[in-house]
Amino acid sequence: MNATDTKTLVRDWYGTVATGDAKCCGPNTAQEASSSMGYSEAELVSLPEGADLGLGCGNPQALAAMRSGEVVVDLGSGAGIDCFLAARQVGPGGRVIGVDMTQEMLAKARAKAERVGATNVEFRLGEIEHLPIADNTADVVISNCVINLVPDKAQVYREAFRVLKPGGRIAIADVVNTAPLPPELSADATLLCTCLAGAAPTRQVEDWLAAAGLTDIRIAIKPGSRELVASWAPGRGIEDYVASATIEGRKPDGVPSSRAEGSSRKHYLGGRRSRRVRRSAKARISPAENTMQIVAPKPPRTAVSTTSPASRPSKLALTAMTPPTSKAHAPALIASCRRFSAFVFIVFRPLEITTPPAPGLGAN
Numbered sequence: 408m409n410a411t412d413t414k415t416l417v418r419d420w421y422g423t424v425a426t427g428d429a430k431c432c433g434p435n436t437a438q439e440a441s442s443s444m445g446y447s448e449a450e451l452v453s454l455p456e457g458a459d460l461g462l463g464c465g466n467p468q469a470l471a472a473m474r475s476g477e478v479v480v481d482l483g484s485g486a487g488i489d490c491f492l493a494a495r496q497v498g499p500g501g502r503v504i505g506v507d508m509t510q511e512m513l514a515k516a517r518a519k520a521e522r523v524g525a526t527n528v529e530f531r532l533g534e535i536e537h538l539p540i541a542d543n544t545a546d547v548v549i550s551n552c553v554i555n556l557v558p559d560k561a562q563v564y565r566e567a568f569r570v571l572k573p574g575g576r577i578a579i580a581d582v583v584n585t586a587p588l589p590p591e592l593s594a595d596a597t598l599l600c601t602c603l604a605g606a607a608p609t610r611q612v613e614d615w616l617a618a619a620g621l622t623d624i625r626i627a628i629k630p631g632s633r634e635l636v637a638s639w640a641p642g643r644g645i646e647d648y649v650a651s652a653t654i655e656g657r658k659p660d661g662v663p664s665s666r667a668e669g670s671s672r673k674h675y676l677g678g679r680r681s682r683r684v685r686r687s688a689k690a691r692i693s694p695a696e697n698t699m700q701i702v703a704p705k706p707p708r709t710a711v712s713t714t715s716p717a718s719r720p721s722k723l724a725l726t727a728m729t730p731p732t733s734k735a736h737a738p739a740l741i742a743s744c745r746r747f748s749a750f751v752f753i754v755f756r757p758l759e760i761t762t763p764p765a766p767g768l769g770a771n
């Protein structure tokens with residue numbers, strides 16, 4: 408199935424889920440499902456009725472530890488569960504923007520926001536691969552069980568990086584692939600729509616995050632993940648291949664988003680740094696917790712010059728980016744000044760000699 412067909416399939420699926428014409432995922436009620444994902448009773452009762460459709464695989468707004476006044480972006484906000492909870496955490500001085508590509512989900516979320524008079528939440532129609540949000544907007548990007556549904560996941564992480572403010576963070580709940588899926592499971596369209604067949608391997612997700620420019624990457628399999636995943640497709644054995652995970656990362660301080668944009672001639676170091684992370688990151692795998700923690704180093708102040716925008720990272724030429732006033736630029740600056748002085752001397756000196764004096768000035 409090509410990317411367009413996949414997106415149409417997913418949009419149609421969640422359109423029918425939003426209107427109540429189909430149920431997703433497994434036999435549990437929405438509230439039972441959300442409790443098993445880590446939402447507290449207090450959180451669930453605080454929600455506008457119908458905002459919780461039981462569609463997540465974790466509790467990203469709890470993971471994000473939001474502060475009053477922060478700006479939050481929710482990728483694939485559905486009926487708004489995490490947006491409404493985030494709105495309470497950031498308070499009236501903060502702002503929450505939910506983005507979803509399914510009209511029916513958006514209509515549902517907007518109706519709930521209006522009903523409860525939420526003034527610091529808005530829901531925008533859009534694809535999370537092309538966020539309808541300006542650069543450097545968010546303190547936090549959250550998402551709950553959505554990125555696995557997207558064909559181009561690397562693009563989603565690049566977009567998350569772009570809209571984050573420098574120093575901002577991602578706190579994502581999503582499924583990851585723990586072993587290659589057998590063909591009968593990977594080709595099952597229902598398993599794709601129910602957030603199972605589209606999961607990417609943990610290592611791949613880590614590479615995408617690093618390539619997007621994020622640091623302090625941490626991917627951890629959720630305790631109790633097997634039971635949760637098994638409940639979405641009982642009897643299929645999918646829990647042997649897919650797990651629910653939390654995904655965290657940070658945009659380094661002082662990195663403007665324009666360096667991460669694909670159209671730019673200077674790209675923030677991507678694939679190359681990804682290899683650096685692989686070499687130097689400390690990966691700790693704890694069998695007891697079934698978690699992997701990757702502590703990536705702070706990225707160097709380095710940019711990549713491309714000969715063609717479509718170049719692969721491995722073919723890119725690296726140039727060190729130093730501040731314009733640094734010592735490294737001094738010799739070039741002095742040489743330019745000397746060349747300019749010589750030019751002025753050669754061009755204007757003869758003019759000064761041959762130009763006749765202005766009337767009234769040369770008489771003496």
Ligand SMILES: C[S@@+](CC[C@H](N)C(=O)[O-])C[C@H]1O[C@@H](n2cnc3c(N)ncnc32)[C@H](O)[C@@H]1O
Pocket residue numbers: 417418421460461462463464482483484485486487488489506507508509512533534535536550551552553556557602
């Ligand atoms: C599994 S539901 C999760 C909804 C919500 N995060 C929650 O926890 O209730 C997936 C949602 O992601 C949306 N979605 C899927 N792919 C998307 C994309 N490429 N861009 C925007 N939204 C997308 C769907 O419309 C759907 O509302």
